[in-house]
Amino acid sequence: TKEQLYSINNSSLKDASIWFNNGCTGEFVSSEGLVLTNHHCGYDAIAELSTTQDNILDNGFWAKDRASERVPVKPLVVTRVVRVDDITDQVLSKLTGVAEKDRSAKLASIFKELEKKATEGSSYSATSREMFKGNAYYLFVLEKFTDIRLVGTPPQNIGKYGGETDNWMWPRHTGDFSMFRVYCGADNKPADYNASNVPYKPLKHLSISLKGYKEGDFAMIIGFPGRTNRYEFSQGVALATDVVDPSIVNLRAIRLKAWKEQMVQDEATRLLLSSDYASVANYWKFFDGEAEQLKRNKVFEKKAAEEKVFGQWASSREEYKSLLYDIDQVYTLYKPYALQSTYMRECIGAPGIMQLASLGFALDALYFEKDTLMKNKTMSKEEKAKRISLIDSNILKISKKSIEALADFSYTDRIRTADKKIFQGMLSMYYKNIPANQWPAVFKKIASKIKNGNSEAVFAKYTEMVLSKSIFASKEKIEAFFKKPSYAKLLADPAFALYKAHRDNYMTNFKPKVDEFMSQSVALGRKYIKGLMEMYPNRYFYPDANSSQRFTYGTIRSYNPKDGVHFNYITTIDGVMEKYIPGDYEFDLPARFIELYKAKDYGRYAMSNGKLPVAFLSDNDITGGNSGSPVMDGDGNLIGIAFDGNWEAMSGNIHFDETFKRTISVDIRYVLWLIDKFGGAGHIVAEMTIIE
C-alpha cells in the first residue's frame, strides 16, 4: 500500500532507503544501523584507508567485531528523509509578478523561510527542490548522520570486476557492494565521530529474500537519482551529440591515459589515483555512450516530432505561440559558447597543477579588495585601517585553510610526470578546439610563438617552464608560500597567472552568457511542460531527477540489444569464471574465490538449479545517484542492489526508452555469499533478517 511505501506517522519503506554521502543511495539491513551500498560508492573511502602495507582496496576487509570497523579519513554523510511537503502553492503565490532575472534570488529567500519554519525546534535540516522546471516545489525534511564506519568490502577484483571494459554494460559479473554502519549519540540522534557513539537504530530496515525471482516478477526501487533532463528540447540533444559529449570524452581520455601509465608501474601510485581514475573513467564512458545512443535511439528525431505536434497545438494559443521560435533563438545564440564551461572544467581545470594553482584564487580576491581599498581617497583613515586589518586576517585564515587542503594532495614524482602530459595535452586541446577570439591574452601570447603549425614544441617548452618554475608544482614551495603569502609573488607565478587569465576570461566574457542561457532555457522549459500538461490533460507527468528521494516500479526483464540477439535477465558465477584472465587489471580473481567456485560451495545462496546468481536486470527507471539503491520484490524484501544502467539506453538521462532501458543490480544472494562464505564474516549476515 501507499502507506507501506511512504508514511509520516509510521515507519515505512522510505525510511530504509538513505542518501549515501550526497551522491549515492544505501539501505538499512539491520536494526543496528548496518547499511549496504555499492562498492563504487564506498570506493573513495576504501581507497583512502588503503596503504601498501594494509591494502584493503585490493585485499578486501571484514570487521570481525564493532571495534574493528574502520573510521574513514574524510567523514561520510548518511541522510534520511523525515518527510516530504508539497510547497507548490506557497512558492508560486510568492513568485507571482517576480521577473525572470530575479526569480532565483527570490526563490532562495522563499526556500530559506519555509525551511526554517519546517525545522524550527528540531535537530533536522531541510532542502527544497524545484520540479518540472518550476511548475511545482517540494520541501524535504532531513536528518544527517556523520559518524559512518566501514564494516566490510570485497577485494576490488570482485567489487569492481570487469572494470571500465564492462562498466555501463550487460552481461555483467560485478560484486558491486560495500557495507557501512551508521553511528549516533546515545539518544539515537546524529553526532560527529566519537568512540563512544553507538549504532543507530533505524525506523525501518529491510528484510532480505533468498527466494529469487523470474522474468516478469514485480521489482521496485526507492533511491536518490541525481539528474535527468527528460524535457530537453531537440536543440539540446543536438548540442549534446555534436558538441559537448564528444569534447568531454576526448578531454578525459588525456587524463586517463597519463594516469594509467603511472598506475600500472607502482602500487602506491595506483592507490593514490584509483578513486579519481574510476570517477573520471565512469563519465568518460558515459558521455561516449550517451552520444552514441542518442543517435541510435533517434532521440533528436523523436523530440523534434513531439515539438512539431506541440507547435500545431500552440499556434492558436497566445501564451505558447512563439515558444518554439524563442527556444530556437536561445540555443542559436548560445551555441558558439557552448564549450566554454566544459573546457573550463574538463580542460583548464583538469591538470593537478591547475587545481593547486586555484588554491591561490581566494587570496586573489582578497588582495584585489585590499588594492582597491588602498586607492580609495574618500574613506577615513580609521575606517580604512579597520577594513585592511580585517582583510589581512582573512588572508591569514585562507592561507591556513590552503595549507590544510594540501594535506590531501599528493604531488609525487610519478603524479607530476603524469600531470606534465595532462597539462601539455590540455593546452593542445584548447588551442585546437576553442576559437582564437575567445582566448585570454596570456594564451594568445603563448600561441603567438607557434611557427609553421608546430604547436607541440611550443606547448612542450611552456609546460617544462611552468612545472619547473611554479611554486604550485611542489608541495613544500606552496606550503612556504602560504605561510608568508605575497600578492606580487602570486601574480608572477606562471601556473597561477595562466589559471587566473582563463578564469577571469570565463567569468567576465562567458559565464554571463552561460547563466543567461540557463535561466532562459529553464524558463522556456517551464512553459513547455506547462503547455504539455494542458495539451495532454490525461497523461501522467513525472518530474526530472534532482537528488531527491524517488520511487520506481517495474518487472524483472530481459532484452534484445539488437536484431537476432537476446540478453538473459540473470548472470551467474559461471560467467564470472568465463571472463577470468589471470593477472589482468580488470578480470583477475582471488585464489580463494576460484577454490570456492570449484567446490561449488554456495550453501543456501544457490538457486534451485544449483548455480549461484550474480547480477540481474529489471526495467526500473534509474540514473546516477541511484547507485546502491535497494531493489525490492512486491513484499518489500531486498532482492538486490542497483549499480548500473545498460549501454543500449545510455541516452536515458534525456529520453526514457521503453524497449531498451534497464537497471543492472547485484543479486543479494551473491552479496551474502561473498560476505559469508568468501569473506568468512557470517556474524555480519547473522545480524540481518533473512527470509529463505
Ligand code: ARG
Ligand atoms: N557506471 C556506474 C554508475 O555510474 C559506476 C561504475 C563504477 N565503476 C567503474 N568501473 N568506474 O552507476
